[in-house]
Amino acid sequence: MGMERYDGCKQGVLSASLWLSGHGYFGSPRGTGGNVSVRVGGEDAMAITPSGARYQDLTASDICIVGLDLGLIEATGAHKPSVESGMHGIIYRNRPDVNAVVHTHQPYGSVLAVLGMPIPALFDEAAFSLGRSVEVVHYAPPGSLELVENVGRKLQNNANAYLMENHGVLVLGEDLEQTLFHAELLEKTARIYCLALSTGREVRTLPGPVAEMVQAHRDREVREAGNRRKEKA
Numbered sequence: 415m416g417m418e419r420y421d422g423c424k425q426g427v428l429s430a431s432l433w434l435s436g437h438g439y440f441g442s443p444r445g446t447g448g449n450v451s452v453r454v455g456g457e458d459a460m461a462i463t464p465s466g467a468r469y470q471d472l473t474a475s476d477i478c479i480v481g482l483d484l485g486l487i488e489a490t491g492a493h494k495p496s497v498e499s500g501m502h503g504i505i506y507r508n509r510p511d512v513n514a515v516v517h518t519h520q521p522y523g524s525v526l527a528v529l530g531m532p533i534p535a536l537f538d539e540a541a542f543s544l545g546r547s548v549e550v551v552h553y554a555p556p557g558s559l560e561l562v563e564n565v566g567r568k569l570q571n572n573a574n575a576y577l578m579e580n581h582g583v584l585v586l587g588e589d590l591e592q593t594l595f596h597a598e599l600l601e602k603t604a605r606i607y608c609l610a611l612s613t614g615r616e617v618r619t620l621p622g623p624v625a626e627m628v629q630a631h632r633d634r635e636v637r638e639a640g641n642r643r644k645e646k647a
């Protein structure tokens with residue numbers, strides 16, 4: 415019990431945060447614009463980055479442990495949990511397939527977030543991983559209950575990525591490694607989509623039947639994860 419219990423989760427969140435920061439996903443080299451969490455196995459809890467700290471200065475002990483109902487479980491560092499904890503909590507409560515969540519300010523994803531343009535199914539790999547459509551979550555101030563509710567309403571499409579209007583992106587996955595890959599895939603797809611749109615020519619999307627297969631795949635993944643979670647409980 416105590417500190418050691420959460421060490422693996424804290425280390426994972428720290429490593430993922432440093433990788434994202436180092437690769438420009440938080441908007442600028444010194445940017446603190448983003449947050450990372452992972453579900454704590456066997457508990458209704460998550461490990462999440464603290465609020466307003468520079469990632470380069472963080473240690474594993476600064477990562478906070480928070481209940482999915484947002485009750486503070488453990489904060490051994492000097493910082494409070496991320497102000498976006500509510501957004502992470504509602505995802506874990508509603509999506510049994512999700513064990514890691516990343517919110518970033520990555521450049522090309524953010525371009526589409528300020529345009530308010532969803533990303534349609536463009537490539538097989540990206541679509542099967544991210545979802546049939548990367549939808550836009552309507553704007554609400556960071557940390558607000560309204561933003562949590564706006565995110566909650568979008569989760570039912572079973573996608574693994576969302577654009578946050580005039581803010582950034584939200585990426586989900588079954589573990590931290592997969593979630594980082596999804597953030598990369600989203601950035602690659604958003605970059606290609608922006609470049610394609612800039613030509614002014616028509617952008618081809620995947621054929622309808624493939625898009626249907628993508629949706630069926632995502633729905634099945636979420637349903638099966640839900641069944642596994644029920645069996646364990």
Ligand SMILES: [Zn+2]
Nearest residue numbers: 447448581582
């Ligand atoms: Zn943000």
